[in-house]
Amino acid sequence: MFEQMTDALDFHGRALQLRASRQETISSNIANADTPNFKARDFDFSATLREANGMAPADSGMREALPAAEGGLPTVALARTHRGHRAMGMGAMHNGQPELKYVNPEQPSMDGNTVDLNRERAQFSQNAVGYEASLRFLNGRIRTMMTAIRGE
Incomplete structure (x- = not known):
């Protein structure tokens, strides 16, 4: 029974770690949008989460x-x-750590930079919403466990 309670916490904890790592990666891409020959990188969150959870x-x-x-x-x-x-x-x-892959640009630039700011901003926002959702799930699970411990 104890395993069932901690499995959900472990899952959401790993999800938060991966979301934070992805946010750093996307932030790096955005920060280097004007750097010549910079190659944008990313990873597939859902596949990495499945692998991280075995x-x-x-x-x-x-x-x-x-x-x-x-x-x-x-x-x-x-x-x-x-x-x-x-x-x-x-x-x-x-x-x-998630293995980062290079992003294939939809429209190559003259300076060799592969960052697409529109894509990166959308990915950043989507990842931020996912991070917040994981926090809320984790918070709800902890609140439920605290209620059960108190016997309310």
């Missing part, structure tokens, strides 16, 4: 699909026979 990829069965090749060819699925095998997607963790 969950299999979304399609379960520990299989990962590669992106479809041009020309509409069917995708190939790779089998991970052990949870310790390195993930192929954007959700890979490295030394407890």
Whole structure:
């Protein structure tokens, strides 16, 4: 029973850590929007959270699909026979931190900078809302546990 109470706290705690890390990454991208040859970076939050919590990829069965090749060819699925095998997607963790990938620019700039300020601002806002939601879930869970402890 104690495990059930702490599992939710652990999950939201990891989510907060990843949200904070992503906010730093996005902030760095925004701060370097005018830096020549700066390459924007990011990571897939949901895939990284699944991996940080020891969950299999979304399609379960520990299989990962590669992106479809041009020309509409069917995708190939790779089998991970052990949870310790390195993930192929954007959700890979490295030394407890999310592995950052370079962002492909929708419109390349002349100075080699790949930061799209509109995209980064939208991602920043979306991540901030997610951070606040995780805080509220965590707060609600703690409040519920405190009520149960007090016997109210």
